[in-house]
Amino acid sequence: MELAQPILNGDRLALARLLSRVENDTLEGRSALDALFPHTGRAHLIGVTGAPGTGKSSLVNQIALHFRKQGKRVAIVAVDPSSPFTGGAVLGDRVRMRDLAGDPGVFIRSMASRGSLGGLAAATAAVTQVFDAAGFDVILIETVGAGQSEVEIARLAHTTLVVEAPGLGDDIQAIKAGILEIADILVINKADRPGVESTERALKTMLELAHPVRKVFRHHGQVMELNGEDTPDTGLWIPPVQRTVATEGMGLPELLQAIERHVAHLRSSGDWARRERARLQAEFDLILREMLVARFLANLPPKNMESMLESMQNREISPREAVYRLINENKN
Amino acid sequence: MELAQPILNGDRLALARLLSRVENDTLEGRSALDALFPHTGRAHLIGVTGAPGTGKSSLVNQIALHFRKQGKRVAIVAVDPSSPFTGGAVLGDRVRMRDLAGDPGVFIRSMASRGSLGGLAAATAAVTQVFDAAGFDVILIETVGAGQSEVEIARLAHTTLVVEAPGLGDDIQAIKAGILEIADILVINKADRPGVESTERALKTMLELAHPVRKVFRHHGQVMELNGEDTPDTGLWIPPVQRTVATEGMGLPELLQAIERHVAHLRSSGDWARRERARLQAEFDLILREMLVARFLANLPPKNMESMLESMQNREISPREAVYRLINENKN
Numbered sequence: 001m002e003l004a005q006p007i008l009n010g011d012r013l014a015l016a017r018l019l020s021r022v023e024n025d026t027l028e029g030r031s032a033l034d035a036l037f038p039h040t041g042r043a044h045l046i047g048v049t050g051a052p053g054t055g056k057s058s059l060v061n062q063i064a065l066h067f068r069k070q071g072k073r074v075a076i077v078a079v080d081p082s083s084p085f086t087g088g089a090v091l092g093d094r095v096r097m098r099d100l101a102g103d104p105g106v107f108i109r110s111m112a113s114r115g116s117l118g119g120l121a122a123a124t125a126a127v128t129q130v131f132d133a134a135g136f137d138v139i140l141i142e143t144v145g146a147g148q149s150e151v152e153i154a155r156l157a158h159t160t161l162v163v164e165a166p167g168l169g170d171d172i173q174a175i176k177a178g179i180l181e182i183a184d185i186l187v188i189n190k191a192d193r194p195g196v197e198s199t200e201r202a203l204k205t206m207l208e209l210a211h212p213v214r215k216v217f218r219h220h221g222q223v224m225e226l227n228g229e230d231t232p233d234t235g236l237w238i239p240p241v242q243r244t245v246a247t248e249g250m251g252l253p254e255l256l257q258a259i260e261r262h263v264a265h266l267r268s269s270g271d272w273a274r275r276e277r278a279r280l281q282a283e284f285d286l287i288l289r290e291m292l293v294a295r296f297l298a299n300l301p302p303k304n305m306e307s308m309l310e311s312m313q314n315r316e317i318s319p320r321e322a323v324y325r326l327i328n329e330n331k332n
Numbered sequence: 333m334e335l336a337q338p339i340l341n342g343d344r345l346a347l348a349r350l351l352s353r354v355e356n357d358t359l360e361g362r363s364a365l366d367a368l369f370p371h372t373g374r375a376h377l378i379g380v381t382g383a384p385g386t387g388k389s390s391l392v393n394q395i396a397l398h399f400r401k402q403g404k405r406v407a408i409v410a411v412d413p414s415s416p417f418t419g420g421a422v423l424g425d426r427v428r429m430r431d432l433a434g435d436p437g438v439f440i441r442s443m444a445s446r447g448s449l450g451g452l453a454a455a456t457a458a459v460t461q462v463f464d465a466a467g468f469d470v471i472l473i474e475t476v477g478a479g480q481s482e483v484e485i486a487r488l489a490h491t492t493l494v495v496e497a498p499g500l501g502d503d504i505q506a507i508k509a510g511i512l513e514i515a516d517i518l519v520i521n522k523a524d525r526p527g528v529e530s531t532e533r534a535l536k537t538m539l540e541l542a543h544p545v546r547k548v549f550r551h552h553g554q555v556m557e558l559n560g561e562d563t564p565d566t567g568l569w570i571p572p573v574q575r576t577v578a579t580e581g582m583g584l585p586e587l588l589q590a591i592e593r594h595v596a597h598l599r600s601s602g603d604w605a606r607r608e609r610a611r612l613q614a615e616f617d618l619i620l621r622e623m624l625v626a627r628f629l630a631n632l633p634p635k636n637m638e639s640m641l642e643s644m645q646n647r648e649i650s651p652r653e654a655v656y657r658l659i660n661e662n663k664n
Contacts, residue, residue: 030652033650033652034650034652034653037647037649037650037653038647038648039647040647041647051384052383273645276645277641277645280641280644280645280651281641283651284640284641284644284651284654284655285625287651287652287655288625288628288655288658288659289621289624289625291655291656291659292621292624292625292628292659293617293620293621293624295659296620296624308616309609309612309613309616312612312616313605313608313609313612315369315370315371315372315373316370317369318365318366318369319612319615319616319619320362320365320366320619321366321369322616323616323619323620323623324623326620327620327623327624327627
């Protein structure tokens with residue numbers, strides 16, 4: 001509790017220190033997380049993901065500024081899963097620093113990979129919990145890329161924005177198929193660039209595939225655009241497509257409104273609680289996995305593991321047979 | 333063994349059937365894998381990864397054709413980790429079909445995500461083992477993207493090609509920092525496009541950062557390019573940068589030579605055995621994890637899990653505390 005109390009009191013230095021401990025998964029970090037847990041569950045977690053070159057960082061920056069104007073406290077967690085070995089630099093920090101530095105209502109944390117994807121997802125979950133307990137109203141989780149990593153991290157968020165930009169290459173469509181299904185709001189940033197219409201058309205076509213409801217409505221000959229606001233009827237959320245030019249603030253008010261509509265939808269439909277539950281379950285699963293393996297390996301004599309590896313390398317025993325044998329020899 | 337024997341005899345239909353079983357991780361698939369394991373360890377596994385738009389599929393296609401000319405049997409495993417929900421289509425199949433269809437020395441398998449990244453890596457490992465046992469000399473593992481997923485899958489390969497192309501966006505550099513460290517050979521495909529010089533310059537600068545040896549050599553005022561062939565002196569492998577235009581076959585013979593030099597380096601340095609060992613260890617870890625969790629959950633009454641989730645949602649107990657409590661209540 002000695003580490004947790006200053007966080008609840010709003011001590012920024014203590015917050016920074018605890019974040020490091022939590023990221024590194026130290027014992028103190030873990031017990032502080034347990035102590036803070038009852039104070040979590042209030043923040044709105046917004047994931048922002050998209051390929052490099054879409055201007056995600058500028059967009060996150062602008063969203064943060066808008067929430068600040070509403071008097072909300074904003075945390076930004078910038079996650080870079082593509083840098084597993086270097087623990088390298090995270091995108092967009094310079095952009096951000098210019099506009100947000102010195103604002104006590106904003107806290108920015110950059111995270112590189114923790115060696116494994118599971119580790120990064122767990123660390124990100126833990127960091128958002130600390131911010132949540134510390135009373136931040138909005139937590140923006142920014143991830144770069146469009147792979148499984150982003151999907152794992154998106155599971156943390158209540159609202160997920162997938163950011164696109166015109167003219168990012170020809171076979172980028174294929175990437176979107178998976179990532180589209182985690183999108184609550186689609187953003188076409190850099191919308192002043194040529195090709196914005198075809199990007200929007202492509203996204204809407206893919207949305208129709210991913211969300212059959214939209215298609216049905218168009219089969220009925222309706223011309224109206226099925227955007228987020230039209231969904232209370234069906235109880236379903238159709239991801240709206242919002243155009244922005246983050247560097248000029250264009251489209252930001254509309255995007256913020258879409259985010260607010262999504263929160264209202266989450267609350268009225270019961271999806272907020274469902275996502276919360278799925279999130280807790282996922283976190284539980286991650287920890288269970290780590291703990292079972294750690295317990296098993298702690299009880300395993302290292303030379304058993306060594307000789308087993310030797311046998312595998314000599315093709316005498318397959319990895320699966322090795323696992324079976326070790327589990328049966330070490331009933332712990 | 334009834335599933336394994338036809339594979340060893342070169343039965344393509346049996347191979348296709350077994351691949352499905354192995355991908356779906358069925359009991360028959362598992363026992364066939366165990367039976368085939370002693371016959372593995374001979375194939376050269378080549379990973380090919382890179383962002384969308386770099387022309388990976390055409391390149392893989394050309395590499396396969398070149399190995400075919402040498403009389404080698406080639407398997408292609410095309411992995412798309414970005415499509416976790418749809419199990420969607422994989423890039424480049426059309427390109428490939430045109431040149432390789434009907435060649436009995438080639439086998440192509442497309443894989444979408446198996447729900448989790450760990451699952452996909454495990455399934456990919458299993459599929460390559462089947463091809464290895466079936467006597468394919470070269471197995472090309474193609475992955476799309478540049479995130480943690482590719483890194484996980486690259487761990488399977490003996491030789492990893494990272495593919496770039498000129499003019500793919502401005503902040504794509506940041507992505508490369510992590511992915512560069514898994515590259516054994518860097519390919520600039522579409523090298524007839526404008527901007528190829530600056531892409532090559534950027535890659536070489538990043539290589540200097542990742543491989544200090546290269547830098548040292550340049551500090552000594554040497555003008556010569558430190559490419560793969562210069563490395564026997566130091567015992568280190570400096571990833572060469574190869575330009576190609578896959579659609580026209582340009583640069584392919586040079587790329588194939590670089591791949592051969594890398595194999596020679598792996599053999600002479602002992603890295604082949606080290607990578608093999610790391611690969612077996614990683615596979616063992618994956619299976620151990622899955623098996624421990626499965627065993628634990630099988631012994632856990634579902635209502636315990638339900639009420640624990642309830643308590644978490646009411647913020648009475650943190651996920652970590654929940655795991656502790658369940659593990660202590662269920663010593664199995």
